[in-house]
Amino acid sequence: MMLTNESQTLRNDWSRDEILGLFDLPFNDLLFQAQTVHRQNFNPNEVQLSTLLSIKTGACPEDCKYCPQSARYDTGLEKEKLMQIEQVIEAAKAAKASGSSRFCMGAAWRSPHDRDIPAIEAMIREVKGLGLETCMTLGMLSDTQADKLSDAGLDYYNHNLDTSKEFYGDIITTRTYQDRLDTLSNVRNSGMKVCSGGIVGMGEEQKDRAGLLMGLANLPKHPDSVPINMLVKVAGTPMETEEDLDPFEFLRTIAVARILMPKSYVRLSAGREEMNEQMQAMAFMAGANSIFYCDKLLTTPNPKANSDMQLLKRLGISPEKSSAEKDSQQQEADLHQAIAEQKTDHLFYRAS
């Protein structure tokens, strides 16, 4: 099946063999193709900046093998209850002041309890009121919970597929791949934008990386944001001794994601702390156009905001404006145009 979208046809019928064919391209050919697609759909010299805050940390009942927040692994993480709204607002203000356009809030839950929803709704309203785009990741969502968050103004909901359908059972046993698809469907049906991606470097094979991207690209509608994470090997998790993934294979995954989902934001997510600047620059060349811009990603370290800004400056890349800022710029431009047209009409009237 093909999905048509304004100027370009978007596909959601990719076969794994076609995707593996892209992975197998000579590196320069793959990067060139990805950069070409990127330029057709985005300003290649802009990157969207998101800040991620953990609003409830640790003690998660799920068993995701990569995650230091699972209660099943002894990672020395200090668990914290749901954050007070004042702290969330303060963090969101700081994120906005440092240039972020989106504020993501994450809670280590299997799924939110209905009793937590009013506090969550209040956080969404307050953060949105600051002019930031809002995103949350709270685990599985029922259709009624998704509708409530959407009604409160939540722009994006993150729920990752994590890996291929076939490899999934090696990583998580406490929720199924289908559970994830159901949450994504509830999110999409509620009118919110979907943020969904996965993690590479967990011992999966290339066919699984292709399978992850196939799962994302063949959703009824492509996710609006696609975070691609490199495993952060946290001591105490079952993955602490996992072998490193070849950095070129990571870059290939970004490039293939860009080609399969031309209009989605591809986010260079966890694992950036371990990537040197050259590798990050190549990821932008491969089509990544979003990063997490904060010192910590929930519980794992991330490059300092300052060093990110310096890197973007050296690469001639600017932070993308939030949709609220773009709307207000557009309104201002429309107003200027309307005034200019009025003046022209007036002159024309006087001259005739």
Ligand code: SF4
């Ligand atoms: S990834 Fe999310 S659901 Fe899985 S253990 Fe960590 S916090 Fe829980």
